[in-house]
Amino acid sequence: MKISYDSETDALYIRLLPGSHECRTLRLNDEIALNIGPGETLVGIEVLDASRVLGDGAAPSLSVENLPLAAQG
Template identity: 40%
Template sequence: MKITYDKKVDAMYIKLNDKKPYHITKKVTDNVLVDYSKDGKVVGLEVLDASRNVVLPTKKEKISVESL
């Protein structure tokens, strides 16, 4: 899993699977989009207006968190 936040566009992306590319994106709410692979598995989530919808731990311009 990899989480990135871009302050310039105030968007957070949570990439759940590096091995499967996304095939289609579906809008779940006005601020949440979900990326699905061809076989229907969730591979990522995008949160728009992240500073209003997610508690962010830092004021840096960009952050990135990866699991090992």
């Protein structure tokens, strides 16, 4: 999983699967879209206006619990 945040556009993207996938986009609302890949697999989640949607107007923070961290190489 890879989470990226672009402060210039205030967009957050959560990539659940590595690599390139041909996807269709399912819009949940104006701010949140799901990228659906082959076999109806959820590939990624896009959040626009992330600081407003996920927080109190500040850049979103991240907390990771009970997940082993991958070795940095």
